[in-house]
């Protein structure tokens with residue numbers, strides 16, 4: 097990654113959009129990456145299977161935090177099950193990076209995996 | 222820093238000539254694993270080309286030589302820490318060594334074991350698992366300098382069977398007083414297990430002087446191959462241990478109604494062993510002896526002081542290690558406002574290899590340091606002042622650009 101791109105991501109990381117636990121939400125889940133110590137909670141407000149609002153809190157690195165923040169923006173207004181179609185490539189596109197070393201893959205997807213858990217739960221009911 | 226001729230020694234380590242991301246490699250992740258000299262790398266090739274056979278069980282000439290070399294490796298390890306060869310059990314690593322003790326010492330409901338906040342997971346989890354058997358686990362605390370609470374060891378709770386403690390922390394660098402702890406524990410009737418994974422590679426070590434009952438360490442952190450480690454078991458104590466893994470080689474006699482087990486160390490070396498690993502570890506020990514452990518200790522002390530001295534002027538950097546009276550060449554830190562992964566990533570772009578995250582010591586980092594992770598530079602005797610200069614320079618740039 098170019099230094100400038102990384103710098104831009106660090107700026108986003110300092111004050112990420114959709115950060116903070118909302119007062120109103122009806123689904124939540126945890127994302128955890130034990131080797132890095134990334135720990136997030138994701139909160140969704142879902143109505144008629146549509147994501148009305150998405151936010152998160154917790155701590156992680158630049159890649160995991162910005163990935164989750166961008167993912168929240170992207171998902172608002174979409175169907176909950178839409179998240180099942182997303183993968184590492186989708187996250188890389190959202191964040192605007194084309195290469196990611198293997199040790200950072202888990203960082204990029206920790207938030208996505210947490211939201212997929214919510215979707216899987218909703219399929220069960 | 223004239224204890225060793227570092228430039229000459231570096232020639233023995235082929236990997237140190239590598240470039241990483243367009244920069245000369247600065248390998249500061251020695252606490253995770255050391256690099257290997259060509260004496261060890263070439264020696265393993267020599268083993269397979271000249272010695273390889275299954276030792277102990279076959280009687281042909283090659284097997285006899287393999288048996289001989291395996292025995293020689295055990296003698297080298299024993300001499301290195303001033304033990305007797307039959308007190309040396311070859312295992313895979315420190316983790317396996319500690320697990321072996323946790324399975325083989327017959328703990329029962331109501332026994333107590335103590336371990337500490339400074340430990341790597343490998344000296345915590347094997348003990349915590351024994352809670353299922355009704356064993357109580359005490360976690361010894363540290364003061365604000367990350368030194369162990371010695372008062373605990375002066376009044377060990379009744380019923381404590383085993384005191385498990387690290388010799389050196391892989392996060393704070395703290396060197397604990399294992400001689401004093403062993404003495405106190407023995408006076409109160411407890412056995413002592415020392416995790417020496419971070420200390421034996423870096424300083425002269427004499428088990429007879431320390432007196433502990435079990436000592437665990439890994440070959441890969443001291444120039445040896447992966448997959449071979451050592452558990453020292455004091456002779457008088459070994460008869461109290463039951464078998465760990467069962468199968469080939471660890472028995473004297475078997476029929477379908479009766480089994481007579483071997484004595485230690487054979488009892489604990491079931492199945493075909495990592496002979497190449499033991500042989501390679503023997504070569505690593507030859508290498509360390511040729512440099513001299515006292516020289517290594519002195520050189521690393523000087524290099525570590527140099528690093529800490531230069532780190533004093535860093536802005537936006539928080540340091541967590543080196544606060545205890547005695548500490549090894551470990552420098553744990555964070556750039557304020559940056560996750561340890563991101564700091565490690567930025568240093569890696571300059572060819573500097575450091576570790577980030579929890580370092581398998583999550584309770585210490587999360588509960589005591591209250592951090593989501595730390596970055597760690599760890600030194601070995603082949604590192605140089607120039608590398609420290611470059612590290613400080615690059616860290617300072619990262620801290621100024623990204624820190625706050």
Ligand SMILES: Cc1ncc(COP(=O)(O)O)c(C=O)c1O
Nearest residue numbers: 314315316341343391418419439
């Ligand atoms: C203090 C300490 N104990 C134990 C270990 C575990 O060693 P191994 O992974 O070789 O079993 C380590 C390795 O990082 C360590 O630093």
